[in-house]
Amino acid sequence: MNNILVHQDAVNADLNITQRLASMHAADAIELLNELELTDIIDIFNEMPLEHAVLILDQPELHSAPAIIKSLPAAKARDILDEMSIDRVTDIFQEFGPEDRARLAAGLGPETTAALRKLLRYPPHTAGSLMTTEFVSVPSGWTVAQTLQHIREVERSRETIYAIYVIDPATKVLLRTVALRRLISSEPEASILSVGRDVAPVVVTPLTDQEDVARLFRKHDLLAVPVVTDNNQVIGIVTVDDVIDTMTQEMTEDTLKFGGMEALNKPYMQIGFFQMIHKRAGWLGILLLGEMLTASAMQHFEGELEKAVVLTLFIPLIMSSGGNSGSQATSLLIRALALQDLRLKDWWRVALREIPTGLVLGSFLGLIGVARIAAWQMLGLYDYGQHWQLVAATVGAALVGIVTFGSLVGSMLPFAMQRLGFDPASASAPFVATLVDVTGLVIYFSIALVILSGTLL
Amino acid sequence: MNNILVHQDAVNADLNITQRLASMHAADAIELLNELELTDIIDIFNEMPLEHAVLILDQPELHSAPAIIKSLPAAKARDILDEMSIDRVTDIFQEFGPEDRARLAAGLGPETTAALRKLLRYPPHTAGSLMTTEFVSVPSGWTVAQTLQHIREVERSRETIYAIYVIDPATKVLLRTVALRRLISSEPEASILSVGRDVAPVVVTPLTDQEDVARLFRKHDLLAVPVVTDNNQVIGIVTVDDVIDTMTQEMTEDTLKFGGMEALNKPYMQIGFFQMIHKRAGWLGILLLGEMLTASAMQHFEGELEKAVVLTLFIPLIMSSGGNSGSQATSLLIRALALQDLRLKDWWRVALREIPTGLVLGSFLGLIGVARIAAWQMLGLYDYGQHWQLVAATVGAALVGIVTFGSLVGSMLPFAMQRLGFDPASASAPFVATLVDVTGLVIYFSIALVILSGTLL
Numbered sequence: 001m002n003n004i005l006v007h008q009d010a011v012n013a014d015l016n017i018t019q020r021l022a023s024m025h026a027a028d029a030i031e032l033l034n035e036l037e038l039t040d041i042i043d044i045f046n047e048m049p050l051e052h053a054v055l056i057l058d059q060p061e062l063h064s065a066p067a068i069i070k071s072l073p074a075a076k077a078r079d080i081l082d083e084m085s086i087d088r089v090t091d092i093f094q095e096f097g098p099e100d101r102a103r104l105a106a107g108l109g110p111e112t113t114a115a116l117r118k119l120l121r122y123p124p125h126t127a128g129s130l131m132t133t134e135f136v137s138v139p140s141g142w143t144v145a146q147t148l149q150h151i152r153e154v155e156r157s158r159e160t161i162y163a164i165y166v167i168d169p170a171t172k173v174l175l176r177t178v179a180l181r182r183l184i185s186s187e188p189e190a191s192i193l194s195v196g197r198d199v200a201p202v203v204v205t206p207l208t209d210q211e212d213v214a215r216l217f218r219k220h221d222l223l224a225v226p227v228v229t230d231n232n233q234v235i236g237i238v239t240v241d242d243v244i245d246t247m248t249q250e251m252t253e254d255t256l257k258f259g260g261m262e263a264l265n266k267p268y269m270q271i272g273f274f275q276m277i278h279k280r281a282g283w284l285g286i287l288l289l290g291e292m293l294t295a296s297a298m299q300h301f302e303g304e305l306e307k308a309v310v311l312t313l314f315i316p317l318i319m320s321s322g323g324n325s326g327s328q329a330t331s332l333l334i335r336a337l338a339l340q341d342l343r344l345k346d347w348w349r350v351a352l353r354e355i356p357t358g359l360v361l362g363s364f365l366g367l368i369g370v371a372r373i374a375a376w377q378m379l380g381l382y383d384y385g386q387h388w389q390l391v392a393a394t395v396g397a398a399l400v401g402i403v404t405f406g407s408l409v410g411s412m413l414p415f416a417m418q419r420l421g422f423d424p425a426s427a428s429a430p431f432v433a434t435l436v437d438v439t440g441l442v443i444y445f446s447i448a449l450v451i452l453s454g455t456l457l
Numbered sequence: 458m459n460n461i462l463v464h465q466d467a468v469n470a471d472l473n474i475t476q477r478l479a480s481m482h483a484a485d486a487i488e489l490l491n492e493l494e495l496t497d498i499i500d501i502f503n504e505m506p507l508e509h510a511v512l513i514l515d516q517p518e519l520h521s522a523p524a525i526i527k528s529l530p531a532a533k534a535r536d537i538l539d540e541m542s543i544d545r546v547t548d549i550f551q552e553f554g555p556e557d558r559a560r561l562a563a564g565l566g567p568e569t570t571a572a573l574r575k576l577l578r579y580p581p582h583t584a585g586s587l588m589t590t591e592f593v594s595v596p597s598g599w600t601v602a603q604t605l606q607h608i609r610e611v612e613r614s615r616e617t618i619y620a621i622y623v624i625d626p627a628t629k630v631l632l633r634t635v636a637l638r639r640l641i642s643s644e645p646e647a648s649i650l651s652v653g654r655d656v657a658p659v660v661v662t663p664l665t666d667q668e669d670v671a672r673l674f675r676k677h678d679l680l681a682v683p684v685v686t687d688n689n690q691v692i693g694i695v696t697v698d699d700v701i702d703t704m705t706q707e708m709t710e711d712t713l714k715f716g717g718m719e720a721l722n723k724p725y726m727q728i729g730f731f732q733m734i735h736k737r738a739g740w741l742g743i744l745l746l747g748e749m750l751t752a753s754a755m756q757h758f759e760g761e762l763e764k765a766v767v768l769t770l771f772i773p774l775i776m777s778s779g780g781n782s783g784s785q786a787t788s789l790l791i792r793a794l795a796l797q798d799l800r801l802k803d804w805w806r807v808a809l810r811e812i813p814t815g816l817v818l819g820s821f822l823g824l825i826g827v828a829r830i831a832a833w834q835m836l837g838l839y840d841y842g843q844h845w846q847l848v849a850a851t852v853g854a855a856l857v858g859i860v861t862f863g864s865l866v867g868s869m870l871p872f873a874m875q876r877l878g879f880d881p882a883s884a885s886a887p888f889v890a891t892l893v894d895v896t897g898l899v900i901y902f903s904i905a906l907v908i909l910s911g912t913l914l
Contacts, residue, residue, distance in 0.1 A: 162680075199481065292774060328717050331716020
């Protein structure tokens with residue numbers, strides 16, 4: 001008796017959830033689904049009307065879409081795939097193994113199959129990998145009224161209808177991009193070519209990097225951009241919602257890289273323990289090997305260290321200041337290069353700015369350092385020995401040198417990365433700090449040898 | 458004669474540039490204008506047709522817009538301001554002093570004046586500061602055909618027409634958001650309320666943070682979002698192009714903050730020398746003061762340092778490993794909190810993951826450290842003394858402790874920032890490194906005291 005009641009409750013709960021999902025925004029429904037177990041999600045999708053299932057599976061925010069599609073009955077899965085946005089179907093197919101791809105592709109409609117084959121070709125992070133083939137294009141001979149009628153007919157199956165691509169009927173070349181807003185306020189009998197300003201359409205190629213695509217959207221306030229072949233024939237479009245997702249993903253990747261680790265594109269709690277170790281250990285190991293040069297540098301100055309132990313007290317302070325000024329300069333230049341405020345050829349203008357900037361900042365820190373040593377000595381908090389003024393001078397001068405060096409290295413590193421064909425955002429704060437540490441020690445001890453020779457050294 | 462020729466050339470050049478600008482994308486025209494001197498730009502605007510001047514001044518990418526408006530004849534400036542997007546006019550007025558505001562506001566149309574007065578009220582970084590009042594709204598009694606006719610009439614003066622807001626005529630409350638794409642494929646005689654899905658509209662308030670606005674656009678794939686009062690009356694909209702600009706600006710700010718400096722929102726080369734110093738010196742100084750605690754810590758272990766100078770050789774290596782692991786953890790958690798993959802209340806789940814992660818990563822680095830010391834000793838590259846095995850064990854154990862501590866501190870800092878009401882992105886890599894350095898030294902020397910006591914110490 002009790003069992004039956006429990007079962008009835010579960011059925012009611014299921015009914016409730018399907019009804020609740022139907023009345024929600026797709027995005028909210030997805031947040032709810034992301035919390036559930038896969039088996040429950042599949043039960044829900046088995047009950048859900050086709051149109052609603054398509055609406056939800058079309059959103060990249062649903063974590064388990066490939067698993068859901070795989071687990072649904074093949075006929076149902078194919079119906080859904082045929083109705084979904086082709087760019088999203090492509091993303092899901094990217095996650096399948098060869099068997100699942102073959103099994104599910106078998107029964108798809110010819111249009112979906114052709115588009116899928118085309119889109120699966122493009123490497124990730126390119127316009128081709130973001131694009132969809134579901135756009136509106138019309139021949140250049142049409143009128144505004146004909147175009148509007150066509151749009152009404154195809155609206156349901158297109159990713160966006162707010163940008164209309166006007167094509168030369170003979171050569172299939174893109175002639176003009178027309179905004180729907182201009183179209184609906186134009187005379188119905190006017191030629192489609194008379195709508196809007198006569199400027200060359202903004203286009204990208206399938207291999208354009210997604211960061212460059214985002215830059216074009218920002219620059220031209222686009223809602224969509226056509227992807228064209230070398231002959232200027234439109235093969236797809238990238239829409240603004242995908243660009244926003246891309247920007248968010250790039251921001252995560254860049255932050256993690258700047259923090260000194262490999263990019264991850266899963267939520268923190270969903271990354272497996274060993275995967276997390278793997279993504280972090282690589283750079284930590286490399287940085288440790290680099291930092292070992294500091295031990296070598298210090299071994300080289302072993303004699304000085306033994307004679308003047310007081311010098312070791314300031315090693316962490318001096319080294320970290322170099323790393324900090326380097327980290328500042330690197331973050332500045334990563335963004336300046338990403339925003340194209342500066343180009344590769346501007347490196348020397350930056351160097352000419354960073355050197356005086358570093359000298360001023362270093363002098364500021366140097367003064368604080370000297371004041372600290374003098375204060376402790378005079379207040380009797382610590383005794384830096386009879387030559388404490390010379391020790392203070394050494395620390396002050398070393399800070400000037402190291403902060404200047406840090407600013408210069410930190411600002412040049414993103415240029416060097418770009419020159420070598422890497423993303424300038426790969427220049428991480430820990431990497432800069434490591435570069436600066438080794439040289440910083442050499443600068444410190446060299447200055448000490450000059451100032452303290454004949455007294456402490 | 459020569460002078461006249463030169464003058465003629467200049468006139469031709471001017472003509473050329475005005476013509477060239479007219480045939481360009483607004484964004485490209487702006488890139489060209491941004492390279493010119495202000496006086497030349499003003500000459501060009503004096504000649505430019507009103508519509509084109511409005512198109513160009515409407516783009517936030519034009520650097521000198523406030524200066525241009527101020528320098529144009531007042532009547533011309535007002536004509537332009539009356540035609541421009543009201544959100545852009547607000548941005549420009551934000552940059553004016555009180556006199557310029559009064560002078561230019563005086564002759565503006567009553568609609569512009571009212572909207573401007575409203576928009577100038579909202580603080581920066583809020584939906585109110587991003588919004589425009591130029592949206593399409595229709596009463597709920599209208600049909601699809603009536604709505605389309607209205608859109609055709611007002612299209613030119615609206616920021617977007619792709620989202621239409623359906624309002625209760627009595628209470629002015631927002632009932633429904635309708636997408637233009639659904640509208641144009643609906644029956645003309647249908648009620649506007651029958652178009653699209655019946656779900657509660659996604660809305661923001663004027664004080665919603667711009668990061669939350671961006672999050673909603675990403676989640677719901679929006680092109681615009683209505684800004685509503687507490688009574689759910691629409692007072693404006695935020696459009697996707699402004700959200701993309703905001704995301705880019707946030708990304709720059711977050712990168713600079715993570716790099717350990719104050720945010721700047723001007724291109725690198727346009728920041729004055731002393732402004733640059735000012736933005737960098739503050740954090741560098743604070744970090745230096747924090748790092749001075751390392752000198753205090755080392756003074757405390759002075760006796761140990763004198764007895765075992767060999768220990769100093771590994772200070773930079775050990776400290777930097779703690780900073781690096783902390784920087785990794787901080788970057789991970791900044792993004793997890795920004796993407797709302799994790800909430801404040803999840804801090805203990807993160808701590809429970811970071812401790813074992815840190816132990817594994819620390820053991821990995823510790824093994825490398827021990828191997829390095831053993832290799833140098835056995836290959837005769839350096840002599841770490843008769844107790845070199847114990848020195849190696851000290852370095853290895855210290856790396857385990859410090860990397861674990863760094864991972865924990867680095868991951869908790871963004872939570873602490875958020876708890877204290879700051880942006881988690883304010884937890885910079887240099888800040889984490891400084892926090893870890895001081896404790897790292899204490900860990901190192903404490904481990905040394907345990908392992909080396911009775912031999913070296």
